[in-house]
Amino acid sequence: MQQFSLCFSKVKKDCFKFIKSQETKADKFKNKERMIKSFLIPLCFWISKKANKKSPYFVGLAGGQGTGKTTISSLIKIILTKYFKLKVFKISIDDFYKTRKERISLSKRVHPMLLTRGVPGTHDINMMLNFFKKVKSKKFKGLKLPTFNKAIDDRFAKKKWYDLKKRPDVIIFEGWCVGAKSEKNTNLKKTINSMEKAKDQKQIWRKYVNHQLKSKYKNLYSQLNCLIYLKAKNFSLLQKWRLKQERKLLLNNKRNSKLKIMNKEDVLSFMQTYQRITQNMFKNMPKYASIIINLNSNHQIKSAVYKG
Numbered sequence: 001m002q003q004f005s006l007c008f009s010k011v012k013k014d015c016f017k018f019i020k021s022q023e024t025k026a027d028k029f030k031n032k033e034r035m036i037k038s039f040l041i042p043l044c045f046w047i048s049k050k051a052n053k054k055s056p057y058f059v060g061l062a063g064g065q066g067t068g069k070t071t072i073s074s075l076i077k078i079i080l081t082k083y084f085k086l087k088v089f090k091i092s093i094d095d096f097y098k099t100r101k102e103r104i105s106l107s108k109r110v111h112p113m114l115l116t117r118g119v120p121g122t123h124d125i126n127m128m129l130n131f132f133k134k135v136k137s138k139k140f141k142g143l144k145l146p147t148f149n150k151a152i153d154d155r156f157a158k159k160k161w162y163d164l165k166k167r168p169d170v171i172i173f174e175g176w177c178v179g180a181k182s183e184k185n186t187n188l189k190k191t192i193n194s195m196e197k198a199k200d201q202k203q204i205w206r207k208y209v210n211h212q213l214k215s216k217y218k219n220l221y222s223q224l225n226c227l228i229y230l231k232a233k234n235f236s237l238l239q240k241w242r243l244k245q246e247r248k249l250l251l252n253n254k255r256n257s258k259l260k261i262m263n264k265e266d267v268l269s270f271m272q273t274y275q276r277i278t279q280n281m282f283k284n285m286p287k288y289a290s291i292i293i294n295l296n297s298n299h300q301i302k303s304a305v306y307k308g
Contacts, residue, residue, distance in 0.1 A: 004041045007083045011036070014078045022071055024248060031300055036075065039301045043228070043291065044079040046306065050225065051086060051170050056135055058223060061174035062285065063230030064278045065271060066241025067295060069174045072230065080170055089168035093175030095147050096123045100154040111205040113195075116273050117153065120177060120212035125220065132223050140167040179227045180277050181284060182213035192279070195272035206276070213277075229289035233297060235279060241299060243267050 015036050019029050029035075051057035059076075063069050070092070077088045097117045098106065106122070107115035114122060127146070134143055145162040146155050188206045191197040200206055221227075232238050246262050262270060286292050289307065296302040 003045070004037060007041050007044075007079065008033075008037050011041075011079045011082045014082055015075050018074055018078060019071070027244065027248065030298070035301050036079075039293065039304050040072070040075050041079060043304065044076060044084065046291075047076070047080065047170060047226075048084045048086065053169050056168050057170045058132075058225045059170060059172045060178045060221065060224035060227040061172055061230070062178040062180070062227065062281065062289070063176065063293075064232050064235070064238040064281070065176055065274060066238055066245050067230040067232055068299065069176070069230060072293075073172045073174045077172060086169040087166060088170045088172065089162075089164055090172040090174070091145060091162065092148075093123060093128070093173065093178055094150070095145065095162075096125075096128050097148050097155070098122055098124050110208055111200070113199055113205045113273065114208070116270065118176075118270070118273050119209045119277065120180070120217045121209050125212070125216045128220055129216070132220065135164070135167060135171065142166075173224065176274065177213075177217075177277055177281075179221050179224065179229070179285065179289065180213055180217070180281050181288075182210050182218070183276075183280055185210070193272045193275055195269065196276070209277075226290040227285075227288070228291045228293065229281075229285045230293050230295060231282070231286065232295050235275060235282075237297060238278065239268060239271055242271060 012033075016032065019032050023029060047057070047059060061069055061073050061076075073090050077090045080086045080088045094117075097103075102124075103115050103117065103122060107113070110121075116122070124146075131143065131145060134140065143164045144158070145164060147161055148154075149156045185207065188203050188210060191200075196206065232241075243264060246267050286305075291307065292305040294302045294305070
C-alpha cells in the first residue's frame with residue numbers, strides 16, 4: 001500500500017537508528033525492513049484509527065521473556081510519534097516492581113519465593129492503578145513514575161524516574177504478564193517444575209499469585225483498550241532468548257562489579273517462577289488478545305492475526 005511505503009520512508013531512519021542501538025557484534029537484527037514495513041506500520045495504522053485525543057488509548061503489549069517487547073514497543077512509539085504525530089508514552093510493568101526492601105518484607109510475611117521479582121504480587125499494583133486513573137483525568141497535571149534497574153534488582157533513584165508532563169494520546173503498557181488471567185484453583189495442585197515441587201509444597205505461593213491475578217490485576221488489565229500478544233512457539237525458546245538478553249546486559253555493564261547479572265543456572269531457575277503463567281498465556285491469550293503476533297524460532301515476526 002502506498003500509505004505504508006510513505007510512512008516507511010518517513011520513519012526508516014529513526015527506526016534503524018534505534019535497532020542499531022540494540023545490536024551487539026554477535027547479535028544483529030535480520031529482516032528489519034520487512035518487520036517494520038509488513039507488520040509494525042500496519043499495526044500503527046490500526047492503533048492510530050482507534051486512538052482519539054479525548055482520552056489516552058491504552059495499548060497492552062504482552063509476550064514471554066525475551067520475545068522483544070521492548071524493541072517492538074519502542075519502534076511502535078517511533079512510528080506513532082514521527083508519522084502520526086501522536087503523543088506516546090511507553091512504560092513497562094517491570095518499572096512498577098516493588099522495591100527490594102518491600103519484596104523482602106513480602107517474602108517474610110507471605111512466602112520466601114516472593115522475594116524474586118516477576119510474578120503478580122511483586123509489583124506496586126496501587127501505583128499502577130493510580131497511574132491509570134490520573135492519566136485519564138481531564139485535569140491531568142503531570143506525574144512522576146518509577147524506573148526499575150534490573151541490574152541491581154531495585155528501583156532507580158527518583159531523579160531518574162519518568163517525568164510525564166502532558167497527558168499522552170497513546171500509552172503503551174508492556175510486560176510479560178500484561179493481560180494474563182487467573183487459573184482455576186484446582187489447576188494449582190499439580191506442580192509444573194522442580195521449583196514449585198521443592199519450594200511451594202503447600203501451594204501458598206501459587207495461590208497468592210493466582211489471587212492477585214483474579215483481583216487487582218484483573219481490574220488493571222480490564223482498563224486496557226487493546227491487547228497485543230507476541231507469541232513464541234514454546235517455553236524452551238523463551239529460555240534461550242532470555243539467556244541471550246542476560247548476556248547483552250553483561251556486555252553493556254562490564255565495568256560495574258556490583259551488578260546482579262545472572263548466570264545460566266540463575267536464569268533458568270528465575271524463569272521457573274514465570275513458567276506457570278507463561279504457559280497459561282500460551283494456551284489462552286490467543287482467545288482474547290486483539291492482535292496475535294506469531295514469532296518464529298529465529299526471533300522474527302512470522303505473521304500477525306487481527307481479532308479486535
